[in-house]
Structure formats: C-alpha cells, structure tokens
Amino acid sequence: MRNPLGRFTSVLAIAALLIPLASACGGDDGEDGGSDAGIVIYSGRNEKLIQPLLDKLEKAVGTGVEVRYGGSAELAAQLLEEGDKTEADLFLSQDAGALGALSKEGRLDKLPEETLGKVPAQFRGSGGDWVGISGRVRVLVYNPDKVDKAPDSVRDLVKPEWKGKIGYAPTNASFQAFVTGMRVLDGEDATRKWLKGIKDNDAKPYDNNNAVLDAVDSGEVSVGLINHYYWYEKVAEKGADNVTAKLHYLPGGDPGALINVAGVGLLKDANRDAALKAVDYLLSEEAQSYFSEETKEYPLVTGVTSKVPDLPPLESLKAPEIDLGKLESLQETLTMLREAGMV
Structure with a gap:
C-alpha cells in the first residue's frame, strides 16, 4: 500500500518485468484471463491489504476475478503500453495521479452517473471515467x-x-x-x-x-x-x-x-457488466467500511461514516480545491x- 511511485518514462519498456502476477479465487477464466466468465483487475494496492476485500468482491459480483499486482505508476504505464490489447477490465489505483494519466490518454471508459453520484465530485475524475473509493x-x-x-x-x-x-x-x-x-x-x-x-x-x-x-x-x-x-x-x-x-x-x-484518493477506473473494451458490478461493490457500505477499519482511510461514499475514534469528519477538513486527475504529472x-x- 505504501510503495513509491515509479517513473512512467523508463518503465514503459520493462513494465511487464516489474509486475508480479497473482490470481485471486478461481473462476472459469480462459487462457487470456479476459473471457466473459470473469474480470481482470490490475491492482496498485498492496495484495495483503486488498486481497481479502477482492475475495468478497468475487462472491458479490458472481464471476471469476484475476488480479495482477504492482505499483500504481508501473501498472498505469503497462496499461498505456498495452493499449486496446490489454486483458485488464479494471484498474485499481493507489492514487489519483495514475488514473489521471490513463484518463488523459483516453484509456478509461465512462462510468454511469448513478455510480459517479455516490461520491462527491472532488473525489472523482472530471471526465467521469474514474471514481475514488477511499481517501x-x-x-x-x-x-x-x-x-x-x-x-x-x-x-x-x-x-x-x-x-x-x-x-x-x-x-x-x-x-x-x-x-x-x-x-x-x-x-x-x-x-x-x-x-x-x-x-x-x-x-x-x-x-x-x-x-x-x-x-x-x-x-x-x-x-x-x-x-x-x-x-x-x-x-x-x-x-x-x-x-x-x-x-x-x-x-x-x-x-x-x-486529500488524495485511491480509486478505480473501467478500461475501454472491458467486460463492462461484470466490471461495473465490481465498481459498485467497491462503493458499497461493506467495502467502504473495510477501508475505514483496516487502513483508517476515509470512506468516500456519501452517507458512510468512519468509526475511527477522534477522526475529524471529512467534510470538516479545509482541503485545497484541485482536480485530482492533474496529479498525473509525476515525471x-x-x-x-x-x-x-x-x-
């Protein structure tokens, strides 16, 4: 969860070597991992932290889930390199900047207004193609x-x-x-x-x-x-x-x-129905409470509050007004x- 960001420029040529492959619970995925039977998630969040939640996600979505772990910047770089040939359906990023980089290059698909509306506007992409899940x-x-x-x-x-x-x-x-x-x-x-x-x-x-x-x-x-x-x-x-x-x-x-966020974006040509169910699960009260309890991060969905003792309410904080997608200029x-x- 606390890994440093990598350099987008140098990592493009070697991204595949940097990303360990980890499979979540079974599923009936074919060899390409991107069949209609399941979804592939590229996760920039630490496996130890996120895998228990993704196990629950798999059950909630009712489809196989394959997870490939790595640093958020490295994974974003690989997704840019793979382009429309990627097997990924979802990109789960530790930070908004990596999502902003994919959005800038047109690699993310629009999310439904109903999904976007669960989270305040300042914690989602201005293009409507990614949404924050914890802050x-x-x-x-x-x-x-x-x-x-x-x-x-x-x-x-x-x-x-x-x-x-x-x-x-x-x-x-x-x-x-x-x-x-x-x-x-x-x-x-x-x-x-x-x-x-x-x-x-x-x-x-x-x-x-x-x-x-x-x-x-x-x-x-x-x-x-x-x-x-x-x-x-x-x-x-x-x-x-x-x-x-x-x-x-x-x-x-x-x-x-x-206030920065971890977030999720839907890749172009994804297994859209199953991937959207996964996004909605990450915005569910169960998932939001998981982040609050396990990492002491802020839940972002309107109406879900943290139970962390003495944590100031998110709405009480005086954060700077900034388009988080602009944090993509890491280089x-x-x-x-x-x-x-x-x-």
Missing part, C-alpha cells in the same frame, strides 16, 4: 515536547525556526503526490523555491511515512509531513497514551492539506525533486 489526508505531525504547535502552512517550514527540525519522505508516493499538488496550486517556480528552502533548512529524509512518524514521536525531529492514517494506525496498535506525537490538520486550503515532479537533490 487520505496530508497532515503535519508534531512532538508537543519539542514545539508548542505545528505551523498552519507547509510554506512556513522554510522559515529559520524550523531548521533541522523537519522530517519527510521524499521518495514516497504520497510526498511526491503532495509536491505535484503544490505545483498545480502554487506553480512551478514557487514549488521549486519551496523545495530548495526545505533542503536548505536541513530537513531530514526518511524512507517512508512510518519512519517519519517514529522520528517525530521519539523527538528526533519536531515536525513531519505524513498522511493521517499512519498516526491512527499507531494509536490503534499502541494506545493513545503511548503515542507522544500529535496531528495538525492544516487550515485554509493549504497545499499540505491535500515533472521527479525531475524537480532530483534537481533539488532530494531523490
């Missing part, structure tokens, strides 16, 4: 033993008072999606300047969000940039009294308050991060 919020995590509070904007982290106190995970997919969002919201020059400021402020790089959270919790750094659910998972595991770190949800539509973000010496 995650970018937050600042801070150590109250080190600082009284976190700043109200990620833009403030370049100020001298935060020198040597920041933790971040520059090679992680969620950080790269956040930087892409900042590019869309603030522009190329402002984002490049911010990255240089973070680097010059001696921000400490970590391999992943969990490592950032642990560093903040231990006091190694004072503040970190992560997704919200890492903190809630840690609290669920260790108990609130055993976690020092606190979360700060940023106000005012700050780039650091980005430009990676170039910018390399120029800043971060990856």
Whole structure:
C-alpha cells in the first residue's frame, strides 16, 4: 500500500518485468484471463491489504476475478503500453495521479452517473471515467515536547525556526503526490523555491511515512509531513497514551492539506457488466467500511461514516480545491525533486 511511485518514462519498456502476477479465487477464466466468465483487475494496492476485500468482491459480483499486482505508476504505464490489447477490465489505483494519466490518454471508459453520484465530485475524475473509493489526508505531525504547535502552512517550514527540525519522505508516493499538488496550486517556480528552502533548512529524509512518524514521536525531529492514517494506525496498535506525537490538520486550503484518493477506473473494451458490478461493490457500505477499519482511510461514499475514534469528519477538513486527475504529472515532479537533490 505504501510503495513509491515509479517513473512512467523508463518503465514503459520493462513494465511487464516489474509486475508480479497473482490470481485471486478461481473462476472459469480462459487462457487470456479476459473471457466473459470473469474480470481482470490490475491492482496498485498492496495484495495483503486488498486481497481479502477482492475475495468478497468475487462472491458479490458472481464471476471469476484475476488480479495482477504492482505499483500504481508501473501498472498505469503497462496499461498505456498495452493499449486496446490489454486483458485488464479494471484498474485499481493507489492514487489519483495514475488514473489521471490513463484518463488523459483516453484509456478509461465512462462510468454511469448513478455510480459517479455516490461520491462527491472532488473525489472523482472530471471526465467521469474514474471514481475514488477511499481517501487520505496530508497532515503535519508534531512532538508537543519539542514545539508548542505545528505551523498552519507547509510554506512556513522554510522559515529559520524550523531548521533541522523537519522530517519527510521524499521518495514516497504520497510526498511526491503532495509536491505535484503544490505545483498545480502554487506553480512551478514557487514549488521549486519551496523545495530548495526545505533542503536548505536541513530537513531530514526518511524512507517512508512510518519512519517519519517514529522520528517525530521519539523527538528526533519536531515536525513531519505524513498522511493521517499512519498516526491512527499507531494509536490503534499502541494506545493513545503511548503515542507522544500529535496531528495538525492544516487550515485554509493549504497545499499540505491535500486529500488524495485511491480509486478505480473501467478500461475501454472491458467486460463492462461484470466490471461495473465490481465498481459498485467497491462503493458499497461493506467495502467502504473495510477501508475505514483496516487502513483508517476515509470512506468516500456519501452517507458512510468512519468509526475511527477522534477522526475529524471529512467534510470538516479545509482541503485545497484541485482536480485530482492533474496529479498525473509525476515525471515533472521527479525531475524537480532530483534537481533539488532530494531523490
């Protein structure tokens, strides 16, 4: 679930080598895996996380399901390479950017209005060809033993008072999606300047969000940039009294308050009837509750609420207004991060 995004350009020629093949429960699929008896799902979500839900999906849809796992960016690249010869019916992506890349190239089919209408407009593709199924919020995590509070904007982290106190995970997919969002919201020059400021402020790089959270919790750094659910998972595991770190949800539509989504898109020439049943199952209360309970992500379907203790309601958050499909410009973000010496 937490795998970094790959590079679309270099992966095109070798995508097939990067994607392990895993079959879900049986079914009567033929050799091509794309027969009318079943559906093929390319999943950018972690097998350990998603397979139990896909087992339930298979029963709910009443057809065979074959699943091919890999990173979301790598799978999107392979789908672009395969074109109309792909066996895939559905693309289940960890992030909106990979879905946006397929939408931009016309590889996704329109979804019914009834399906799209289950999720607020900001959490689905503007072209009506993909829909979010779970949400995650970018937050600042801070150590109250080190600082009284976190700043109200990620833009403030370049100020001298935060020198040597920041933790971040520059090679992680969620950080790269956040930087892409900042590019869309603030522009190329402002984002490049911010990255240089973070680097010059001696921000400490970590391999992943969990490592950032642990560093903040231990006091190694004072503040970190992560997704919200890492903190809630840690609290669920260790108990609130055993976690020092606190979360700060940023106000005012700050780039650091980005709400990104995992989502699903229907491929052109898919086994449409069965694939649409699968999409509708992923938007069912059972599936939405699964994401909430297992990963502490936000359910996105209107009327389904999270039971995670102390999780702020999604509608109460002040996220920036952004077309999530525009997060597809990952290559430009990676170039910018390399120029800043971060990856």
